[in-house]
Amino acid sequence: MRVKFAHSPVLSQALPPWRARLLLGALLLAFAALAGRSLYLQGINNSFLQKKGESRYERTIEISATRGRILDRNGDVLAVSTPVKSVWAIPEDAQLTPAQARQLAQLLDMDVRELMRKLTSEKDFVFLKRQIAPEQADRIAALELPGINLQREYRRYYPVADVTAHVLGFTGVEDVGQEGVELALNSQLAGQAGSRRVIKDRRGQIVEDVESIKAPVEGRDVTLALDGKIQYLAYTHLKQAVTEHRAKAGGIVVLDAKTGEILALANLPTYNPNNRVKLVGAQLRNRAFTDTFEPGSTMKPFTAALALEKGKYRFDSQIQTAPGKLTIGTATISDAHVHGMLTVAQVIQKSSNVGISKIALTFPPEEMWQMFDSLGFGHPLKLGFPGEVGGRLRPSKLWRPIEQATMSYGHGISVTLIQMARAYLAFARDGDIVPLSLAKLEGLPPAGQNVFSAQTAHEVRVMLEMAVQPGGTAPRAQIAGYRTAGKTGTAYKVEAGAYAQKYVSSFVGFAPASDPRLIIAVMIDEPLGKDHFGGDVAAPVFAQVMAGSLRSLGVAPDAPLKPLQVVAAQ
Amino acid sequence: MNLILLFVAVICALATVSSSHRARKLFVEFENEQKRMRDLEVEWSQLQLEQSTWANHARVEKIAREKLGMHPPVAGRVVSVEGR
Numbered sequence: 001m002r003v004k005f006a007h008s009p010v011l012s013q014a015l016p017p018w019r020a021r022l023l024l025g026a027l028l029l030a031f032a033a034l035a036g037r038s039l040y041l042q043g044i045n046n047s048f049l050q051k052k053g054e055s056r057y058e059r060t061i062e063i064s065a066t067r068g069r070i071l072d073r074n075g076d077v078l079a080v081s082t083p084v085k086s087v088w089a090i091p092e093d094a095q096l097t098p099a100q101a102r103q104l105a106q107l108l109d110m111d112v113r114e115l116m117r118k119l120t121s122e123k124d125f126v127f128l129k130r131q132i133a134p135e136q137a138d139r140i141a142a143l144e145l146p147g148i149n150l151q152r153e154y155r156r157y158y159p160v161a162d163v164t165a166h167v168l169g170f171t172g173v174e175d176v177g178q179e180g181v182e183l184a185l186n187s188q189l190a191g192q193a194g195s196r197r198v199i200k201d202r203r204g205q206i207v208e209d210v211e212s213i214k215a216p217v218e219g220r221d222v223t224l225a226l227d228g229k230i231q232y233l234a235y236t237h238l239k240q241a242v243t244e245h246r247a248k249a250g251g252i253v254v255l256d257a258k259t260g261e262i263l264a265l266a267n268l269p270t271y272n273p274n275n276r277v278k279l280v281g282a283q284l285r286n287r288a289f290t291d292t293f294e295p296g297s298t299m300k301p302f303t304a305a306l307a308l309e310k311g312k313y314r315f316d317s318q319i320q321t322a323p324g325k326l327t328i329g330t331a332t333i334s335d336a337h338v339h340g341m342l343t344v345a346q347v348i349q350k351s352s353n354v355g356i357s358k359i360a361l362t363f364p365p366e367e368m369w370q371m372f373d374s375l376g377f378g379h380p381l382k383l384g385f386p387g388e389v390g391g392r393l394r395p396s397k398l399w400r401p402i403e404q405a406t407m408s409y410g411h412g413i414s415v416t417l418i419q420m421a422r423a424y425l426a427f428a429r430d431g432d433i434v435p436l437s438l439a440k441l442e443g444l445p446p447a448g449q450n451v452f453s454a455q456t457a458h459e460v461r462v463m464l465e466m467a468v469q470p471g472g473t474a475p476r477a478q479i480a481g482y483r484t485a486g487k488t489g490t491a492y493k494v495e496a497g498a499y500a501q502k503y504v505s506s507f508v509g510f511a512p513a514s515d516p517r518l519i520i521a522v523m524i525d526e527p528l529g530k531d532h533f534g535g536d537v538a539a540p541v542f543a544q545v546m547a548g549s550l551r552s553l554g555v556a557p558d559a560p561l562k563p564l565q566v567v568a569a570q
Numbered sequence: 571m572n573l574i575l576l577f578v579a580v581i582c583a584l585a586t587v588s589s590s591h592r593a594r595k596l597f598v599e600f601e602n603e604q605k606r607m608r609d610l611e612v613e614w615s616q617l618q619l620e621q622s623t624w625a626n627h628a629r630v631e632k633i634a635r636e637k638l639g640m641h642p643p644v645a646g647r648v649v650s651v652e653g654r
Binding site: 076160 | 594619625
């Protein structure tokens with residue numbers, strides 16, 4: 001017989017009423033616990049879970065900033081950072097077939113055995129090759145080898161390499177300037193990497209910008225005063241001279257006389273900034289800034305200028321230089337040739353030590369010191385180059401008469417090449433000196449500081465022009481089409497406190513003499529050939545660079561364009 | 571009245587959804603363009619490098635002298651023209 005559910009005997013038994021209530025109570029309690037827990041998670045302690053959630057879709061990504069470029073005054077690139085790839089591997093994952101290994105080794109330009117040695121090393125991570133060319137990297141990526149990966153890095157390139165090495169310097173691994181302009185103007189060039197937080201979807205695409213934590217600051221470009229063409233001319237001709245005379249070192253500086261901008265600066269020996277594997281200290285020296293030398297006769301025009309300025313002598317005052325010797329105390333100053341009676345102008349033209357010493361000794365030491373000081377000798381230029389020095393200029397109170405005399409022809413005082421070039425601004429301009437500038441100037445150059453009167457500067461220019469003409473010490477400094485002016489220097493080097501039979505040959509000059517546009521200072525350290533006079537070693541470099549530079553700048557000739565009649569130097 | 575408000579609320583909700591979707595799509599596009607900009611910048615720097623390597627004065631001089639047989643003008647063969 002079918003029993004209906006409602007009439008089931010099981011149901012007819014009466015249950016104690018507390019059971020239902022207990023069950024209801026238990027369920028309510030459980031509910032309350034759940035509600036409490038969710039309230040706790042949602043409302044009170046929600047930051048932990050939120051963080052967990054965010055970490056699943058939010059990413060903080062680095063935004064790299066590139067270092068600024070260095071340009072020359074014409075906008076040509078001298079230094080630029082460009083991304084390159086580095087190849088790295090996880091040796092454990094990199095199980096290559098011999099054919100794959102050979103292919104990879106070929107692409108990396110490596111020996112197969114060396115590659116295998118790296119891939120079987122115990123380390124977790126090995127660089128196979130750093131900073132490879134982009135095409136190479138693309139081809140390696142196309143192989144899709146297991147465990148071989150590419151990483152993006154920045155590398156700085158210097159397209160003209162050794163020509164601009166000392167001016168530009170270089171950067172270290174961290175892309176921070178180490179030398180030269182890279183160091184001097186690092187704060188402008190350096191970029192600052194930024195970062196931002198984004199939301200990524202499951203395909204790894206960025207779908208939303210949450211916030212920019214730090215905006216990246218791109219490095220600023222720097223436009224130098226340097227003229228690439230003049231720099232190239234200066235470098236190649238200096239190199240030629242240093243090789244020809246088997247010299248130890250050399251330096252050249254080209255200044256714009258109108259603005260004080262540094263148009264070229266080169267030193268030898270040099271190096272290739274793109275490949276600094278076998279670098280030695282001598283190659284790194286930025287000699288024009290860091291090495292002082294006793295300039296020799298290139299110093300004479302300053303004393304002559306002081307003589308004219310103070311009215312003690314006129315352009316054509318007579319000075320007796322016979323018998324070519326002058327004894328002061330225990331020391332004797334002598335001339336290479338005996339000249340007899342000379343005018344002040346001829347003392348400069350013939351470069352007479354005796355003549356200039358006689359002039360120098362008519363001044364109180366303070367007056368001479370004052371002049372050297374206002375010309376910038378004795379203190380560094382502060383252009384920001386590492387290791388800039390100021391040379392040696394002793395206080396005038398300590399000068400003995402013999403020192404005062406030798407200083408007039410550039411011994412017992414030491415200067416850097418760039419200081420020497422700068423001091424000649426006083427002659428090339430109308431007696432004033434403007435600050436030098438490494439960066440290209442916009443607008444007018446800053447006001448100069450007067451050292452000599454315009455009249456004095458003009459008269460010294462005439463003397464310096466005589467020095468490069470037949471009868472002077474540097475006829476080889478002449479160039480076709482332009483009037484040049486300048487002064488030679490041949491100084492003995494001081495070694496261990498005494499003068500050695502080694503020389504520094506130099507030449508400082510400017511052109512066109514009628515309205516000077518460029519100043520070039522050349523220094524050749526220890527020429528070993530039969531020539532060692534500044535007029536034979538340094539002056540030809542001056543002439544070659546000057547001729548090329550003036551032509552490249554389109555400066556109008558101020559002399560008839562006839563082939564030169566160069567008289568051989570004595 | 572309530573029905574109308576409900577209808578408006580639904581429409582607003584749908585509009586929010588679609589506009590936020592559009593915003594994301596545009597953002598992705600924007601990101602892609604920015605990436606393209608960076609890539610082009612990189613390419614530009616490489617091209618500049620290449621250009622300055624080709625235009626290297628040493629190379630220009632070598633080609634001018636050796637391939638084209640050029641030399642600097644000798645004195646007397648230069649004519650200077652007065653500028654206006």
